[in-house]
Amino acid sequence: MRLWLIAVMAAPALAGAAFATLHFWPIGKPEVIGNLTGDPGRGAYLARMSGCIACHTNSAEGGKPLAGGVRLPTGFGTFYSPNLTTDPDHGIGNWTIAEFAAALRQGISPEGEPYYPSFPYPFYSSLSDQDIADLWAAFKTVPPVASASKPHDMMPPFNLRAGLKVWRALYYDPEPYTPDPERSDLWNRGKFIVEGPAHCGACHTPRNLLGARQAEMALHGAEKLPDGGKAPPVTRAALLERGWTVNTLKYALQSGIMQDGDVFGGSMAEVVRDGTAFLTDEDRAAMATYLLERDK
Structure with a gap:
């Protein structure tokens, strides 16, 4: 009984100590950009x-x-x-x-x-x-x-x-962009855009109970998006099964019109309206090429 009481009384102190440890746990590293001129x-x-x-x-x-x-x-x-x-x-x-x-x-x-x-x-x-x-x-x-x-x-x-x-x-395991020397410049540009700034995997990859992306299921689609919708799989196999080609996907990223004549809705419509519609035709082609030529 005494041990139980001691444990109960000590619990708040232990929790407080744990929180204090988290609070002072340093994260990150210094960023040194150098004397670069931005465009x-x-x-x-x-x-x-x-x-x-x-x-x-x-x-x-x-x-x-x-x-x-x-x-x-x-x-x-x-x-x-x-x-x-x-x-x-x-x-x-x-x-x-x-x-x-x-x-x-x-x-x-x-x-x-x-x-x-x-x-x-x-x-x-x-x-x-x-x-x-x-x-x-x-x-x-x-x-x-x-x-x-x-x-x-x-x-x-x-x-x-x-x-x-x-x-x-x-x-959180950040990885800098590394091109694949065995792939074309267009494919590598698409990889940079899709896996980097465009963050396609943020919506098109399922997440676990703590909100972390399931890396082994990258671009396999996800449900329960913040807008209440779901994101379809955009793996090579899934895109080919639905009849996508590089040209139709490139055009969809520009116009929002899909390969079957329907239009994107929800958050994907916003992605096109405020993002991919402003990209160059070459960059949209790079995204489409990468998605349709990925190994998985």
């Missing part, structure tokens, strides 16, 4: 490719570009995209390029806190230093919007941000 035009193109406009512009409520506020309901709670304008108080106006790089490639805030994986930073780890410099140059041109980011509304225990450090230790 804002190329950065704006990368921002379109990366889905920044769709996720951080609340078009449904007349929000200003990149001012945030897009609602993303999930089984863990509701996320709201933050303000990415140059406002110094509510946006990223006071950030440094190193902090910008750490946010994009490591999912770490300027305060050293982990971002929720609703922000697809695992995919952005493929961005080069020059990509970061170009994106930074583009974001510096965005007019400031003095609108505070809405805080996430998460269910316990997911509202404890420090717990994300455990999630990262279990599931």
